[in-house]
Amino acid sequence: MIQFKWRVLLALPGLLLCGASHAALGGHFGDLSGDATALHARSLSASSRQGTGYTREQIALPGGGTAVEFVDGGGKVFAVSWSAPVIPDLSILLGSYKSDYDSAQIAARDQHAGRGARRLRSPGMFQADNGEWVVFSAGHLRSFYGYSYLRSRLPAGFSLTQLTQ
Numbered sequence: 001m002i003q004f005k006w007r008v009l010l011a012l013p014g015l016l017l018c019g020a021s022h023a024a025l026g027g028h029f030g031d032l033s034g035d036a037t038a039l040h041a042r043s044l045s046a047s048s049r050q051g052t053g054y055t056r057e058q059i060a061l062p063g064g065g066t067a068v069e070f071v072d073g074g075g076k077v078f079a080v081s082w083s084a085p086v087i088p089d090l091s092i093l094l095g096s097y098k099s100d101y102d103s104a105q106i107a108a109r110d111q112h113a114g115r116g117a118r119r120l121r122s123p124g125m126f127q128a129d130n131g132e133w134v135v136f137s138a139g140h141l142r143s144f145y146g147y148s149y150l151r152s153r154l155p156a157g158f159s160l161t162q163l164t165q
Contacts, residue, residue, distance in 0.1 A: 024095020025080050025148055029057070029071040038092045039067060053155040054078070056162070061088055069093070070149075070162070078153035081163045083145040087137070094135070094148055101135055101148075104128035 023029040040062045047056050057069045065084025069077050080093045091098045105126060125138040137146035147163035 023069055023071070023077045024093060025077055025097050026150055026153070027077055027095050029069065029075045029077050039088055052157065054158060065144075067093055070158075072153060072155050076153060078155070078158075079147065079149035079163055081145075081147035085142040085144070087139070087144045087146075097133055097135070097148065100130070100133065101128065104130075104135070 039059055045058045045060075047058070053073050055071045057071060059067045059069075061067060061082075061084050063085050065082070065088075067082045067084070067088050068080065070079040070081075072078050082088050082093060090101060094101055105128075108126065108128075125136075127136045128134070132151055133148070134151065135146065135148040137144070139145055145164075149160070149163065
């Protein structure tokens with residue numbers, strides 16, 4: 001009996017950490033409320049257009065602005081976008097691609113380190129494209145926006161302009 005209690009107590013922290021699931025770029029969309037909780041959302045909404053093959057899941061962020069996850073018919077998140085006064089937690093939106101995002105930013109900074117100021121596309125903008133995964137981030141104080149998508153996962157007929165709406 002005492003052994004059983006110790007096993008339960010040792011397993012409990014692992015079970016608690018697994019409880020909050022959320023979708024992320026390239027991941028399986030399970031529950032919008034998991035992402036909303038992680039992003040401290042004010043509200044949620046989902047919409048899909050007949051025949052588009054995807055759903056647009058929108059999260060109203062606490063400080064204003066929105067985060068959007070685009071989910072294909074198979075339940076995979078193929079794109080995300082954001083527009084807000086502050087950059088939302090990209091580890092939630094980008095998931096496993098967050099480390100690639102960080103690496104690409106460091107590489108871009110290091111590439112231009114010898115030439116003075118960091119020069120990307122223009123002040124406040126960052127873009128990375130490795131052929132499969134694309135990310136774009138831009139903005140300035142109180143106005144940040146960006147998007148990221150997986151080329152091979154884009155549904156037929158999906159327009160990239162949907163990422164900026």
